[in-house]
Amino acid sequence: MSEEIVVIEGDGIGREVVPAAVSVLEAVGDFEFVAAEAGDAVKEETGEALPQETYDTVAGADATLFGAAGETAADVILPLRTAVGSFVNVRPARAYPGVDAVRPETDLVFLRENTEGVYAGHEDRLSEDLSTLTRVVTTSASERLAEYACEYVRDQGKDGFQVVHKANVMRETDGRFRDAVVDVADEAGVETEEVLMDAFATRVCLDPTQFDVVVCPNLAGDVLSDLAAGLVGGLGLLPSANVGPDNALFEPVHGTAPDIAGEGVANPSAAILSAAMLLDHLGYADEAENVRTAVESVLEDGPRTADLGGDAGTEEVTAAILDRLD
Amino acid sequence: MSEEIVVIEGDGIGREVVPAAVSVLEAVGDFEFVAAEAGDAVKEETGEALPQETYDTVAGADATLFGAAGETAADVILPLRTAVGSFVNVRPARAYPGVDAVRPETDLVFLRENTEGVYAGHEDRLSEDLSTLTRVVTTSASERLAEYACEYVRDQGKDGFQVVHKANVMRETDGRFRDAVVDVADEAGVETEEVLMDAFATRVCLDPTQFDVVVCPNLAGDVLSDLAAGLVGGLGLLPSANVGPDNALFEPVHGTAPDIAGEGVANPSAAILSAAMLLDHLGYADEAENVRTAVESVLEDGPRTADLGGDAGTEEVTAAILDRLD
Ligand SMILES: CC(C)[C@H](C(=O)O)[C@@H](O)C(=O)O
Ligand SMILES: CC(C)[C@H](C(=O)O)[C@@H](O)C(=O)O
Numbered sequence: 001m002s003e004e005i006v007v008i009e010g011d012g013i014g015r016e017v018v019p020a021a022v023s024v025l026e027a028v029g030d031f032e033f034v035a036a037e038a039g040d041a042v043k044e045e046t047g048e049a050l051p052q053e054t055y056d057t058v059a060g061a062d063a064t065l066f067g068a069a070g071e072t073a074a075d076v077i078l079p080l081r082t083a084v085g086s087f088v089n090v091r092p093a094r095a096y097p098g099v100d101a102v103r104p105e106t107d108l109v110f111l112r113e114n115t116e117g118v119y120a121g122h123e124d125r126l127s128e129d130l131s132t133l134t135r136v137v138t139t140s141a142s143e144r145l146a147e148y149a150c151e152y153v154r155d156q157g158k159d160g161f162q163v164v165h166k167a168n169v170m171r172e173t174d175g176r177f178r179d180a181v182v183d184v185a186d187e188a189g190v191e192t193e194e195v196l197m198d199a200f201a202t203r204v205c206l207d208p209t210q211f212d213v214v215v216c217p218n219l220a221g222d223v224l225s226d227l228a229a230g231l232v233g234g235l236g237l238l239p240s241a242n243v244g245p246d247n248a249l250f251e252p253v254h255g256t257a258p259d260i261a262g263e264g265v266a267n268p269s270a271a272i273l274s275a276a277m278l279l280d281h282l283g284y285a286d287e288a289e290n291v292r293t294a295v296e297s298v299l300e301d302g303p304r305t306a307d308l309g310g311d312a313g314t315e316e317v318t319a320a321i322l323d324r325l326d
Numbered sequence: 327m328s329e330e331i332v333v334i335e336g337d338g339i340g341r342e343v344v345p346a347a348v349s350v351l352e353a354v355g356d357f358e359f360v361a362a363e364a365g366d367a368v369k370e371e372t373g374e375a376l377p378q379e380t381y382d383t384v385a386g387a388d389a390t391l392f393g394a395a396g397e398t399a400a401d402v403i404l405p406l407r408t409a410v411g412s413f414v415n416v417r418p419a420r421a422y423p424g425v426d427a428v429r430p431e432t433d434l435v436f437l438r439e440n441t442e443g444v445y446a447g448h449e450d451r452l453s454e455d456l457s458t459l460t461r462v463v464t465t466s467a468s469e470r471l472a473e474y475a476c477e478y479v480r481d482q483g484k485d486g487f488q489v490v491h492k493a494n495v496m497r498e499t500d501g502r503f504r505d506a507v508v509d510v511a512d513e514a515g516v517e518t519e520e521v522l523m524d525a526f527a528t529r530v531c532l533d534p535t536q537f538d539v540v541v542c543p544n545l546a547g548d549v550l551s552d553l554a555a556g557l558v559g560g561l562g563l564l565p566s567a568n569v570g571p572d573n574a575l576f577e578p579v580h581g582t583a584p585d586i587a588g589e590g591v592a593n594p595s596a597a598i599l600s601a602a603m604l605l606d607h608l609g610y611a612d613e614a615e616n617v618r619t620a621v622e623s624v625l626e627d628g629p630r631t632a633d634l635g636g637d638a639g640t641e642e643v644t645a646a647i648l649d650r651l652d
Pocket of ligand 1 (some may be wrong): 073078222524
């Protein structure tokens with residue numbers, strides 16, 4: 001193991017949970033860590049939320065672990081997704097035994113298109129009264145996502161996935177998305193179920209076990225994965241991976257949590273689970289599993305941070321996780 | 327009372343729940359009902375899901391009660407919203423005592439912009455690979471919605487409302503929406519809280535009592551109100567109003583429910599609660615309250631349809647509601 005992992009703590013609790021995740025990576029492997037800066041703090045200093053140097057370092061690395069950015073979040077995370085060439089944002093949302101959840105039976109993975117939709121939106125101010133945004137959907141990006149989804153479900157020994165869209169209104173754009181995804185899956189012999197975006201929102205609350213692997217356009221994936229976060233008890237436990245062809249960026253789904261930042265009480269689980277996804281990405285499946293198992297074990301009966309009703313700090317929880325590694 | 331109410335049953339369970347709602351309207355007032363057709367069935371017969379005659383009848387009426395349409399839903403409901411000049415879609419989502427809900431403390435009203443966003447989207451197929459949709463946001467439509475929201479919260483004796491948007495990504499369009507809404511509220515002395523669309527999805531699951539009256543762009547309102555429907559136990563109880571300056575269309579949020587259509591077992595509550603919103607709109611506040619109270623009373627301890635775990639039919643539930651009217 002000598003891969004180069006870029007580490008960007010960012011702002012707020014990013015400065016607490018990322019070091020926790022790095023200590024776990026150090027415990028299971030032998031990586032070269034390269035620190036880089038992005039977010040509100042570096043913008044205050046230098047005028048730039050995402051220095052070119054950070055962008056270049058991330059683009060040239062094997063993987064990046066990112067914490068969170070504050071006000072500048074969109075200015076940081078959207079270009080960094082481009083820097084790693086990410087075409088899919090992988091967002092598992094599952095409830096853990098021992099953790100309070102609105103829907104404890106939730107176990108979903110969102111595969112979110114990560115390059116287009118309204119995020120590629122060109123915006124124009126056409127008059128005093130009127131602005132427009134050009135939403136972009138291509139067959140090629142939709143197919144690439146679908147190919148990833150097919151591999152993903154095969155790897156997991158599953159039969160198929162759900163495709164979420166709003167093609168009854170966005171007939172041409174989401175119609176193109178849906179057709180491309182379904183065609184790729186059909187050819188690969190992978191089953192698909194189509195679900196309208198609004199119907200998905202109702203149905204996932206009523207019974208999340210109806211769904212499994214959920215393939216969505218960019219904004220739908222943003223909103224529906226955050227909805228699933230609500231069902232499993234909040235953002236504190238959700239990791240994510242921005243995956244490209246040969247580079248990737250990993251980040252907890254939560255933000256900077258300014259209300260508790262600096263107090264050493266943030267839950268490091270989402271960042272550590274993101275590090276586990278990073279290990280998987282680099283090919284260290286056993287190490288990834290080792291980390292995940294330790295996190296789950298601590299969530300079940302170990303020390304807890306305040307968001308989970310406990311009074312342990314970030315360091316105590318991290319130490320417990322390190323302690324339970326095989 | 328001699329207002330003309332257009333009645334469109336549409337397809338599926340629309341043909342069962344709309345007659346139930348009409349019988350309740352007949353019990354509390356003296357209206358002139360005009361039947362009109364729209365949906366899959368009339369399309370099969372005539373080739374048109376929304377005959378011009380229906381459009382004109384709706385446009386010229388005082389109010390319309392609509393059931394549901396099947397495959398043709400978008401071809402029917404979107405032009406009908408235009409026919410009544412609707413600029414806001416009012417969607418209350420509340421849990422009822424006696425009815426199982428994921429979040430029994432939910433009591434929200436969504437005020438959804440009803441004319442633009444991606445719904446006004448002009449779509450283009452630019453190449454073999456690429457399609458675009460032009461999302462439209464105007465200050466004037468946003469202000470009109472905000473004026474309605476200000477009146478709405480004042481009528482209800484509330485201090486303010488939440489504004490949902492995704493202006494961190496759609497800076498120009500949702501930025502325009504947010505600024506226009508907040509400016510109107512500020513001038514009217516109404517408080518506003520801004521919530522990002524994705525954060526709203528998480529937070530409403532964790533604690534719906536954080537929110538109250540929720541003002542959204544068109545697609546956000548579609549998805550987030552359906553999410554709230556999930557939290558209160560499904561679409562079976564949710565009414566809605568498409569409100570224009572002097573005409574309006576009322577519809578249950580649920581669809582045609584093809585699996586149970588024709589069996590006489592559909593829950594008529596959402597359609598009857600939509601009729602109560604219609605009564606309010608026409609100025610019959612006491613009659614509206616009378617209907618709402620009867621529905622709530624039956625939901626609490628009266629006969630129940632299968633969706634609520636009972637075995638009563640549509641007619642039995644409707645008879646119980648009629649029986650409990652003052
Ligand atoms: C910060 C924001 C631009 C971002 C997004 O909308 O993608 C965030 O919500 C996320 O999901 O990572
Ligand atoms: C049928 C569809 C076009 C419609 C919408 O998206 O507005 C429906 O979902 C609704 O919310 O009334």
